[in-house]
Amino acid sequence: MGLVVLACAAAAAGWWWLDQPLRLAPAAPGQPVEVTIAPGTSARSAAAAIAKAGVQAPDWALFGWFRLSGQSRQIKAGSYEFAEGTTPRTLLGKLVRGEQALRMVTLVEGWTFRQVRQALARAERLQPDSRALDDAALMAALGRPGVAPEGRFFPDTYAYPKGASDLAVLRQALQAMDRQLDAAWSQRADDQVLKTPEQALILASIVEKETGRAEDREQISAVFHNRLRIGMPLQTDPTVIYGLGERFDGNLRRRDLRADTPFNTYTRTGLPPTPIAMPGASSLLAAVRPSNSKALYFVARGDGSSHFSHTLDEHNRAVDRYQR
Structure with a gap:
């Protein structure tokens, strides 16, 4: 009878241990213990690596728990972190789920x-x-x-x-x-001047760089669609700046606008040969779904928004008002 009681007490102590926070000895105070389990590592070797890294538990006890759980073969390779409060039960759960750091x-x-x-x-x-x-x-x-x-x-x-x-x-x-x-190309407008997804990506990158306020994206896209449709140069500064590369010093000069490069949309018509930046989802959609505006020009107002014009005379007046 005494042996049975002792066995039950030992079992109870074992189950109790599974939910007790483990002591940690990380490489730096206040940091988690970091362990890397290489592909093909056995459960026994994983237990040894965890104990060696600074989890204060005998590797034989950890391995015994891994085996007893029936999940020892489900431990996944990867880089793990164990913070204060980690118990043997939560430690194994992290390894089995592959919750890497x-x-x-x-x-x-x-x-x-x-x-x-x-x-x-x-x-x-x-x-x-x-x-x-x-x-x-x-x-x-x-x-x-x-x-x-x-x-x-x-x-x-x-x-x-x-x-x-x-x-x-x-x-x-x-x-x-x-x-x-x-996804954006599948939603393109029927009256589409762009012929390929690649062209849409290029235009979206220009819209991304030209947009100061999100609500202007579709109108800015419309200006460029209208220009492409009639063969008018896009005349957009961000493409010129991109073409200058590291030569751009933050000040775009008249000579830069006249210097011909594949990205100078003042000297060349059509789209540049590649995108000029990473467009987000909103710019991708705006590139293929422009507004119904007939505007051919826009100018920054100075507050992030843009003023749109249908004629050059109207545009010049807007430039005088907002920039000159």
Whole structure:
């Protein structure tokens, strides 16, 4: 009878332990314990790695719990963090669900690809596999050889496990833009001057850079549609600035507007050869669904909004009023 009581007491103590917070000894005070479980790691080795990383529990006890739970073969590889309050039960649950320690990087609407690369280089615990690749090699690595990277990545916040490749983040953003562009193109207006999704992406990038207030997007798009329809140059400063690249010092001069480049929409008609930035979902939709406006001109009012004009005389008066 005494042995039965002792056995029951031991079992009860074991179950009690499963829900008790574990003591932690992280690498830095106040930080979580960080553990990386490599692919193919056994449950026994995972328990040893967790104990070695700073979870204050015998590895044999952790392994015993993994086996007893019946989930030892369901432990997933990855990078994990265990914070104060972690119990043996919640620890195993995290491993089985694959709840890896994630970091975030945000790609902002209107950024150029150069700014995207800079953001990825600064991102916490992101493996810089693209650093040694030029743009062409990078796109080939992503399975898009010969495609210009500008504008091909959707601006959003992306989560990634610690130690992930920056190419994995770019692949997420590339696929997201594919989906967003397809969705916008499927909603294009019937009277459409744009012939391909690629043209829509290019125009959307211009709308993104020209829009100061969200409510003006469709009207700005209409101006460019109207100009394309009659063969009038788009005459949009952001494309000229993009064509200048690192030569642009923040001051756009008359000589810049006259200097012919593939992106100078004052000297060349039609769309530039590639997007000039990353458009967001609203700009993508505005590019394919412009307003019914017949305006051919617009000028910034100075408060973020734009004034739209149908004639050059009206436009010149607006320029005098708001800029000169």
